[in-house]
Amino acid sequence: MLIKIKGSWELKENQITSLKDYISRRGFIKNAGIMGAASAASLMSSNVALAEESLSTVSNLYDGHDIMDEKTDIKAVRGYNNYYEFGMNKDNPARYAQSLVTDPWRVKVNGACENPGDYNVEDLIDFNALEERVYRMRCVEAWSMVIPWVGVSLSEVISKLKPTSNAKYVYFETLADPKQMPGLSRGIIKWPYREGLRMDEAMHPLTIMAVGLYGEKLANQNGAPMRLVVPWKYGFKGVKSIVKISFLEKEPNTSWMRLAPQEYGFYANVNPNAPHPRWSQATERRIGDFRRRDTLMFNGYGEQVASLYSGMDLKRNY
């Protein structure tokens, strides 16, 4: 039994549309148009395949989304992805990630912790305590989605690994297997993909390790078998298909920082007042919407996370 104090970001359960109602409503017809007939057909088949892989969540729902936020169509969530290991175009991951083998999956844990070693996903994540978290996801490219993730707080994973007092940062790596990932043949990024969080960010209750979305196991293109979700940061912080977790004393050099340090910082907090050098971050387009909407500070999670950064100049620490 999981006992949780309801946070201010939560919605009452009766305010949340169930997946069944969601699918059957008019928006489904509208959005069905968006992804094309081919992907609609593949979704239907993948739904069949995934039916036995559905995940049950414990009853309470953390809910960071406003009642005005409609959940993004599952076909967009599964068909419009940035996962460069599988290609540069948004529809490449859905096409090329299908062959990724996610079972068995080993995660190497090392650094400043008491329990280093090689783990299975099940060793790190308690599948009997999964929660659904409906979060806004804001990509640094100025589009956004609302996704009902399934996972556990990262803090629960971390507490199993028992970091020592030297652990100031957590570092993650995505799988980099050229045999399974055609995108690796191009050196867009210095593979493997690297990300990291400050320890207090990692332990924050909003930060989750996700294993599913919309009540089903993660599709490969969404970062199966497990990925990070940090809702107040730009999407690229959400490192996918994690194979390595390290506890570090110093701030790690992450992938996008290496690629363009003047454009992408370690923190990458959603901030409408800190424009990307090449485009404004003041507005965003929610996938499925026609007009842009204003981007919110910390993606709307300021009440929960602003205190992590008190005293910091967020325009300098972008």
Added chain:
Amino acid sequence: MKNHSPRIFLHIISLIPATWLFWQMWLWYNFFPHDLTANPIEFITDFTGNWTIRFLLLTLCISPLAKLTKWRLIKYRRALGLYAFSYGLFHFLNYMVLDYFFDWMLILEDIFKRPAITFGMLAFLLLIPLAITSFKYFIKKMAANWKSLHRIIYIITISAITHNYMMVKADILIPVIHAMILSCLLALRIYFILDKKRMFKKK
């Protein structure tokens, strides 16, 4: 009788991308399945921008190709140039209307603060006088000035490719390929100029 088939062929080929895009946009508008991804406006931006640059490069191919092959191709150059302008106009309108919906604050900030957008806007604005003066009336009326005015197509193409290069997030492959093609076309022109000078010397 004049043979019109090459010209008709050129128009059909040039209109294929636009026809496909209009068809897909119609599907999108009517909530039918389409191929514009989950973020159609971003897709339209990339699609129209890329076709603008391709038509600029095609326009620049005409004169060296005519010189090398002795084919009479110059008469097709205006159409290609106008297609470049048309795809550029589509790209511009997509940005102003669909993407930013006349949010002038953001648009002006983009143009003046972000060099990538400045280059793109410069390329489009410079294309306008070329499109207007591309008709026979102006060619006759402007005489020698016409040629010097239309030399700004080099500035336009360089700006457009620079704009593309600066806009992409990580994958610079396409703008780099475009830049290489442009370099070849410019190198050919330099070669022709030098060659001409040599011919004069011999005489």
